[in-house]
Amino acid sequence: MNPTIARLSAQALLGRRRGVVLLVIPALLIGLAVLLRVLTDADGGYDAVLTLGYTLALPLVALLAASAVLGPEIDDGSIVYLLAKPVSRHVIALSKFVVAWLATLALGALPLVVAGLIMDSGNPRRALAWGAAGALAGTTYSALFLALAAVTRHAVVAGLLFVLMWEGLLGGLLTGIKWVSIGAWGRQVGYRFSARLDDAFLPLSYAVLAALVVTVGALWLTGDRLRSFTLRGDE
Amino acid sequence: MSVLTLDAASRWFGNVVAVNGISMTVGPGITGLLGPNGAGKTTLIAMMAGFLAPSAGTVTLDGKPIWRHTDAYRTIGLVPERELSFGYLTGRQFVRANAELHGLPDPGAATERALATVEMTDPADRRIDTYSKGMRQRAKLASALVHDPAVLLLDEPFNGVDPRQRMHLMALLRRMGEEGRTLLFSSHILEEVEQVARHIEVVVSGRHAASGDFGTIRRLMTDRPMQYAVASSDDRRLASALMTEPSVLGVALRRQGGFDVSVADLGAFAVRLPHLAREGGIRILELTPSDESLESVFAYLVGGPA
Numbered sequence: 292m293n294p295t296i297a298r299l300s301a302q303a304l305l306g307r308r309r310g311v312v313l314l315v316i317p318a319l320l321i322g323l324a325v326l327l328r329v330l331t332d333a334d335g336g337y338d339a340v341l342t343l344g345y346t347l348a349l350p351l352v353a354l355l356a357a358s359a360v361l362g363p364e365i366d367d368g369s370i371v372y373l374l375a376k377p378v379s380r381h382v383i384a385l386s387k388f389v390v391a392w393l394a395t396l397a398l399g400a401l402p403l404v405v406a407g408l409i410m411d412s413g414n415p416r417r418a419l420a421w422g423a424a425g426a427l428a429g430t431t432y433s434a435l436f437l438a439l440a441a442v443t444r445h446a447v448v449a450g451l452l453f454v455l456m457w458e459g460l461l462g463g464l465l466t467g468i469k470w471v472s473i474g475a476w477g478r479q480v481g482y483r484f485s486a487r488l489d490d491a492f493l494p495l496s497y498a499v500l501a502a503l504v505v506t507v508g509a510l511w512l513t514g515d516r517l518r519s520f521t522l523r524g525d526e
Numbered sequence: 527m528s529v530l531t532l533d534a535a536s537r538w539f540g541n542v543v544a545v546n547g548i549s550m551t552v553g554p555g556i557t558g559l560l561g562p563n564g565a566g567k568t569t570l571i572a573m574m575a576g577f578l579a580p581s582a583g584t585v586t587l588d589g590k591p592i593w594r595h596t597d598a599y600r601t602i603g604l605v606p607e608r609e610l611s612f613g614y615l616t617g618r619q620f621v622r623a624n625a626e627l628h629g630l631p632d633p634g635a636a637t638e639r640a641l642a643t644v645e646m647t648d649p650a651d652r653r654i655d656t657y658s659k660g661m662r663q664r665a666k667l668a669s670a671l672v673h674d675p676a677v678l679l680l681d682e683p684f685n686g687v688d689p690r691q692r693m694h695l696m697a698l699l700r701r702m703g704e705e706g707r708t709l710l711f712s713s714h715i716l717e718e719v720e721q722v723a724r725h726i727e728v729v730v731s732g733r734h735a736a737s738g739d740f741g742t743i744r745r746l747m748t749d750r751p752m753q754y755a756v757a758s759s760d761d762r763r764l765a766s767a768l769m770t771e772p773s774v775l776g777v778a779l780r781r782q783g784g785f786d787v788s789v790a791d792l793g794a795f796a797v798r799l800p801h802l803a804r805e806g807g808i809r810i811l812e813l814t815p816s817d818e819s820l821e822s823v824f825a826y827l828v829g830g831p832a
Contacts, residue, residue: 295626299612306614369611371577372669375604376627377597518594522577522606523539 293378296386300360304390309359313394316352317402320344324406337410341421344403346459346474349425352399353432354450356391361440361513362447365520374520381514384437388510392433400425417485424481424488431473431502438509441516469493476502528601528676528708529553530574534583537569544569546732547583552710556703558723559712560743566732567712568607571681574710575604587677600628603675605666607682613655617646617665620654621672628673640668644698660691667698678702680711684718696722716743751775752792757784757812758803764810767802771795786816 304310320340327336364370373383403425407418440446462472469475475491476498482488483495491498530552537545545566552574561567572578573585576592576599585592592598612620621640625633641647644664649657654665663683670678683699684692699722703709713719719726720740728736728743736746758764765777765785773794779785789795803810 293627295623299615299623302614363611367611368606368608371575371604371606371608372610372612372624373627374577375575375599375602375670376624377599377629378627379596518596519579520577521579522572522575522608 292389293382293386296373296378296383297390299373300387300390303363304356304359304394309355313352313355313359313398316348316355317398320348320402320406321409324409328410337407340406340410341403344406345421345425345428345477347454349395349399349403349429350432350450350454350458350474353391353395353429354436354447354454356394356398357388357433357436358440358446358450360387360391361437362444365440366444368522370517370520371522374517379514380518381511383517384441384510384513388434388437388513391437392430395429395433396426400429414485414487417487420481420483420485420488423484424477426477427480427499427502428473428477431476431505434506434509434513435473438512438516441513470497470501473502473505527554527706528588530677530708530710531586531589532570532574532583533586535570535573535580535585536582537566537573537578538581544732545573545580545729548729548732548734549583550727550734550737552708552727554706554708555725556699556723557708557710558719558726558740559710559729560714560716560719560726561712561729561735562714565714565729567714567729568681569732570729571604571679571710571712575602575606575679600673601676603670603673603678605663605670605678605680605683607685610654610662610666613653616651616653617641617657617661617668618650620665621650621668624669625672630673633672636672636674640672643671644668645694658688660687660695663687663691663695667695675707677708678710680709682713683711684713684715692718751788751790753816754787754789755784755812755814755816756787756810759809759811760806761785763806764803764808767806768799771798771802773798784812 320343324340327340364373374380400422404418404422407421408415411417436446436450439450443449457468458472458474462468462474469491470493475493478489479491479493479495479498482490532548532550534547534549535545536543536547548570559567559570569578573580574592576595579593587598587601590598610620615623618637618641622633622637625636630636638647641650644667646661646664646668649661654662657665667683683695687695699709699711703724711722720743724739726738726740726743727734736743756764761779761784765779768774768777768787771794773789773791775788775790777785777787799810799813
């Protein structure tokens with residue numbers, strides 16, 4: 292962990308327009324929760340709002356945060372100023388991950404808890420279960436999307452396709468995908484805390500281990516790609 | 527004292543060969559890397575800075591390959607051509623971040639020293655996006671100097687810098703060369719290179735065209751037959767008259783009219799051409815130097831007159 296890299300990444304994250312979008316997504320989710328709480332009966336729409344927040348808002352926040360800390364610097368080549376230093380590339384990857392990860396926890400996972408509490412203040416355990424699911428999935432998403440930003444310049448598009456097609460559409464149609472779906476791993480962890488969440492029918496240890504393997508593997512890949520970063524001129 | 531060595535280094539992108547089997551040694555003092563745009567200078571510097579793997583051959587710093595060798599940056603300082611995009615930082619914050627990333631024992635003092643070296647202490651508290659091109663260039667230089675590197679690589683450092691700041695930058699580079707640093711900078715302008723560099727390496731179309739001190743390169747470039755394109759009312763007659771002149775080396779008629787003439791002694795040619803035309807009653811319609819562009823000068827260095 293390198294504090295200078297982390298500080299510069301945080302500045303890049305908050306100093307650009309993406310920083311505003313990052314705030315808009317959780318604000319919309321919480322606004323929706325407030326609206327439904329006011330307009331409907333006790334439990335109306337709880338699962339719909341939380342599912343929306345978990346399957347869409349959370350990965351989007353992770354995608355925006357992870358690509359903002361790395362993508363622009365790679366696109367405009369200014370990352371050479373960070374890389375022309377005797378700093379381990381894996382330390383750089385880890386430092387950038389920590390910034391994206393904290394942003395994802397604060398703006399992706401925490402709003403799930405807040406939305407849950409707003410809609411059903413009598414059952415904090417249920418809201419915290421969603422938060423735990425969000426924390427695990429958000430951690431894995433952040434690392435995966437960071438690696439994506441290190442590998443391709445089209446990380447945002449690729450990440451969106453992954454979220455909408457793989458995690459969303461196919462994950463709903465083909466139940467076997469739960470074994471390789473980050474959303475399903477997180478859900479399994481959430482189910483452990485509250486049976487009000489859907490059971491993904493996975494062994495809990497598998498879900499946690501799979502998330503850990505993907506996170507560590509993605510961070511290693513990010514560092515390795517940074518080590519091979521190629522500066523191309525205009526010629 | 528550090529030495530950069532390229533041994534038959536090549537780099538290709540798909541079918542395009544950007545750098546073709548270049549061997550050179552860059553030692554202490556200032557080396558100018560001269561070549562027209564698109565000659566492969568940036569590719570070459572990227573390989574020397576460890577930001578590009580050679581497709582063939584080796585690029586080493588004091589005997590160790592630079593590619594994927596993170597510790598080499600303790601020795602290397604790089605000033606890329608790429609514009610600074612940390613517009614949201616002040617000059618001082620940017621240089622200080624570089625000092626911290628180098629793990630220097632006293633990053634604050636190193637920052638002030640580097641800023642003073644490039645005379646950027648006063649505007650250092652302004653945001654980089656308010657800087658002029660010359661100031662950005664100096665901020666980049668300060669960030670590359672902050673760890674007092676033995677090797678400094680600069681890609682087109684004078685591009686877009688106004689003349690006064692250019693003089694200042696040149697004096698700075700000369701001073702650093704005299705301190706015994708290994709300093710290499712690229713440029714496509716001969717005058718720029720010879721004002722700063724003792725030693726010049728010329729690269730054209732990815733190949734190593736010439737190497738030597740600036741006197742050698744200057745002679746290679748100026749002591750050469752000059753080419754002119756001539757169009758007249760009677761090309762054949764004027765051409766044959768010119769062939770009798772000792773100042774003329776050769777004449778080649780063009781199929782579409784006009785002819786090219788190769789001139790060894792410009793002074794004599796300038797006097798004799800109007801004489802010959804008037805004696806023969808021939809009107810000269812056009813007389814243009816055809817190799818004044820740098821590209822044809824380089825083409826001459828590489829493969830003789832085009």
